[in-house]
Amino acid sequence: MGKLFGTDGVRGIVNQELTVELALNLGRAIGTFFGEGRTILIGRDARAGGDMLMRAVESGMLSAGVRVFEGGFAPTPALQYAVRQLGYDGGVIITASHNPREHNGVKVLDSDGVEVPREKEDVIEEIYFSKRYNTVPWNRLVNDVKREDRVIDTYVKGVLSHVDVEKIRKMSYKVLIDGANSVGSISSPLVARELNCRIFTVNANLDPTFPARNPEPTLETLQETASIASSLKVDLGVAHDGDADRAIFVDSEGRIQWGDRSGTLLSYWAWRKNPSLPRRVYTAVSSSSLVQEFLSQFGIEVVWTKVGSVDIARRLSSEKGLAGFEENGGFIYPPHQVVRDGAMSLALMLEMMAEERVSSAELFDGLPKYYLVKTKVELKAGMDIPRIYSRVEEEFGKERQVVKIDGVKIIDRDFWLLVRKSGTEPIIRVMVEAKDKEVALKLADDVKRLISG
Numbered sequence: 302m303g304k305l306f307g308t309d310g311v312r313g314i315v316n317q318e319l320t321v322e323l324a325l326n327l328g329r330a331i332g333t334f335f336g337e338g339r340t341i342l343i344g345r346d347a348r349a350g351g352d353m354l355m356r357a358v359e360s361g362m363l364s365a366g367v368r369v370f371e372g373g374f375a376p377t378p379a380l381q382y383a384v385r386q387l388g389y390d391g392g393v394i395i396t397a398s399h400n401p402r403e404h405n406g407v408k409v410l411d412s413d414g415v416e417v418p419r420e421k422e423d424v425i426e427e428i429y430f431s432k433r434y435n436t437v438p439w440n441r442l443v444n445d446v447k448r449e450d451r452v453i454d455t456y457v458k459g460v461l462s463h464v465d466v467e468k469i470r471k472m473s474y475k476v477l478i479d480g481a482n483s484v485g486s487i488s489s490p491l492v493a494r495e496l497n498c499r500i501f502t503v504n505a506n507l508d509p510t511f512p513a514r515n516p517e518p519t520l521e522t523l524q525e526t527a528s529i530a531s532s533l534k535v536d537l538g539v540a541h542d543g544d545a546d547r548a549i550f551v552d553s554e555g556r557i558q559w560g561d562r563s564g565t566l567l568s569y570w571a572w573r574k575n576p577s578l579p580r581r582v583y584t585a586v587s588s589s590s591l592v593q594e595f596l597s598q599f600g601i602e603v604v605w606t607k608v609g610s611v612d613i614a615r616r617l618s619s620e621k622g623l624a625g626f627e628e629n630g631g632f633i634y635p636p637h638q639v640v641r642d643g644a645m646s647l648a649l650m651l652e653m654m655a656e657e658r659v660s661s662a663e664l665f666d667g668l669p670k671y672y673l674v675k676t677k678v679e680l681k682a683g684m685d686i687p688r689i690y691s692r693v694e695e696e697f698g699k700e701r702q703v704v705k706i707d708g709v710k711i712i713d714r715d716f717w718l719l720v721r722k723s724g725t726e727p728i729i730r731v732m733v734e735a736k737d738k739e740v741a742l743k744l745a746d747d748v749k750r751l752i753s754g
Contacts, residue, residue, distance in 0.1 A: 305429060306422040308609040308724025312397045312406035315350035319405055324354045328361020328393075329436075330429040331409055334421070335391050337366030337437055342387070342449055344372035344380040345395035346544045347483040348405045349509035355395045358407060359446055362393075366437035372452040374507065376484045376545035378642035379456035381414035385638065386455055391417075399517035399542040399629070400725055402510060415618065415640055416611045457491045460645050463637050464652040470497035472655045476647075477501045477538040477551070479526045481516050482508040485545030485643055492644045496651060503529055516543035518630060519675070523549060523557050531555025537654070537661045539647045546610075546641035547630035550650060552661040561588040562668055564626030565595050567646060570653045571623040571634060572601060578635070581622035583613050586706050587719055587732055588628045591669040607707040609724060614639045628673075628732075672738040674745040677728040678752045686722050689729065689752055693720045696751055718744055720752065 305311050311327060313319035335341060341362060345351040359369050370389070372380055377394050384392040392410035400406070409425065411417045417425070428434065476498040480486025486505040493500050503526055504513040514522040518540040530538035530551040538551030550558045561584065568582045580601045584592055585608040593603045601623065606613050610633070613625040618639045625633035631641030634649060654661055690709040702712040708721025708730075716735035723730050731748050735741040 305426050309398065309416060309611055310396075310406045310408035312400055312404055312725055314403050315348075315354070315405045319350070319354065321353060321357045324357035324407065325361045326429060326434075327407055328358035329365055329434040330361070330425050331358070331393060332362035332365025332367040333428050333433065333435040334425045335367055337435065337441070338368065339390040340368045340370060341391050341393060342370050342372055342380060342384050342389040342452075343393040343395070344375040344452065346376070347374065347507040347509055348395075348397060348543060349403070350405050351395050351509070354405055354407070358393055358395065363443060363446070364437070365435045366441055366443065368443050369446045370449040371446050372449045374484050374487060375452045376456075376488050376643065377408065378546050378638065378640055378644065379452055379488055381410055381640045382456045382459050382638050383449070383452040384410050384412065385414040386459065387449070387451060394544070396544040398544050398725075399547065401515055413618075414638055415614050418611070418615050453488060453491070456488060456644075457495065459637060460492050460642075460648050461495055463634070463645070464648045465656070466496060468655045469648075469651050472651075473497055473499060474536040474651055474654070475499045475501070475533070476651075477503065477526070477530045477533060477535045478505065479503045479518070479523070479538070479540035480505045480545070481518065481541050481543055482506060482511050482513060483516065483541070483543045483545070485541030488545060489539065489541065489644045489647055492648055496648065498651070501533055501535065511543075518542055518547060518549040520557050520559070523551070527551045527555050527557050537650060539643070541643045542630070545643040548632065548643040548646035549630040550661065552665050554662040556662070556665070558665050559589075559628060559673060560626065560630035560632070561592055561628035562665060563630070563646070563650065564588070564624070564628070564632050565592050565668060566653065566664055567632050567634070567649050568596060568601065568624040568626065569599060570649055572599060575623065575636060578623050579621045581620070583617045583622055583625040585609070585613065585627050586704055586710050587721075588626070589671055589673065589734055590717060591671050594669045605704070605706060608721060610641050671734050671736055672741045674733045674741045676731045676745050676749060677723075678731065678749055680722065680727040680729055684729075686729075690720065692751060693748065697748075716740055716744060718748055720748060
């Protein structure tokens with residue numbers, strides 16, 4: 302049997318790997334999995350092929366007797382929140398999140414709004430590959446896809462319910478929002494407006510070609526956004542990915558702050574807001590050493606996990622804690638919902654600034670200083686991933702701590718490096734962190750040469 306689901310959903314190049322036929326049959330499998338008569342909420346981001354793929358998935362689900370409701374353009378966290386709050390049995394999102402422009406994808410949500418766990422993905426895959434589709438007779442078909450127009454409004458109200466709106470409103474913060482030419486351009490300005498922010502937007506028109514930058518917000522893709530934030534002298538800038546579940550911040554000094562730095566601050570703030578919750582935070586092995594260094598002073602335990610928001614969310618949901626996050630800008634705030642949420646991250650950051658009476662730059666300057674290098678190697682035919690991991694361990698792991706939760710991570714006193722095969726793209730990811738910039742750059746080059754050789 303083949304494999305459909307990656308780290309987070311089914312993804313591929315539109316009309317090449319992710320075809321209408323695949324989407325149709327995946328819809329049939331999803332409908333069969335949930336069962337006849339169940340209610341499913343579906344929505345999409347602004348990516349190319351989104352409408353085409355959504356119609357195909359809807360057709361497949363309808364053929365299995367599912368009742369389909371369409372939420373239209375919406376961030377992933379907005380649809381996830383609506384699934385739970387409005388009482389749907391599940392959800393489907395047509396998105397490839399942060400992947401390059403030519404990609405799209407399909408995410409499947411459980412009734413709690415969280416992506417279905419791995420074991421349920423396996424069931425859907427088994428139905429898909431075995432073609433064990435439920436096909437209802439003509440007189441039991443649900444003829445129409447119904448509209449669901451409450452998604453964005455429900456979501457914005459949900460975000461605002463978790464912060465001190467009046468305290469933030471008094472500050473009249475100047476905020477720049479980079480919506481990545483996709484659905485974050487819909488929701489985050491609405492949240493910021495309700496918080497009395499003076500709002501500037503960039504890349505805020507919906508455009509499936511992503512003309513300004515690739516959908517993933519990184520140090521490289523956000524240089525222009527950071528320059529604009531600096532010129533406007535904003536109090537805070539925020540940049541989303543294609544489906545707005547990530548938030549990468551630009552501070553009041555115009556500096557791009559990586560996601561484990563913002564995640565660390567927001568985890569601290571989650572503890573301040575919810576002291577009765579278990580003093581525990583979940584993050585992937587790809588996150589910085591600063592996480593533990595900073596949070597330990599407040600007695601907050603850091604639990605390291607595999608890379609992937611699904612794994613973090615499910616552990617956080619079952620074991621309970623203050624928060625979960627990834628270094629890519631995905632932050633999970635459980636009192637709101639146990640999924641990554643870009644607009645919730647924005648609201649919490651503004652609340653922390655207002656409560657602590659400090660600038661965003663001052664908040665980030667309170668964190669330990671590390672230098673991070675993120676790079677990648679193209680995954681070519683014939684590359685032996687286990688052998689690559691072994692070679693990295695042999696070369697760099699002698700008398701150092703070796704962690705194999707996800708890929709291979711080597712930890713030294715002054716640096717760490719992580720090599721892992723991506724679950725969403727045909728690449729091998731390489732991350733190196735050190736307190737010395739030159740050490741980090743040289744190590745990254747050495748690791749890339751080892752992998753490529």
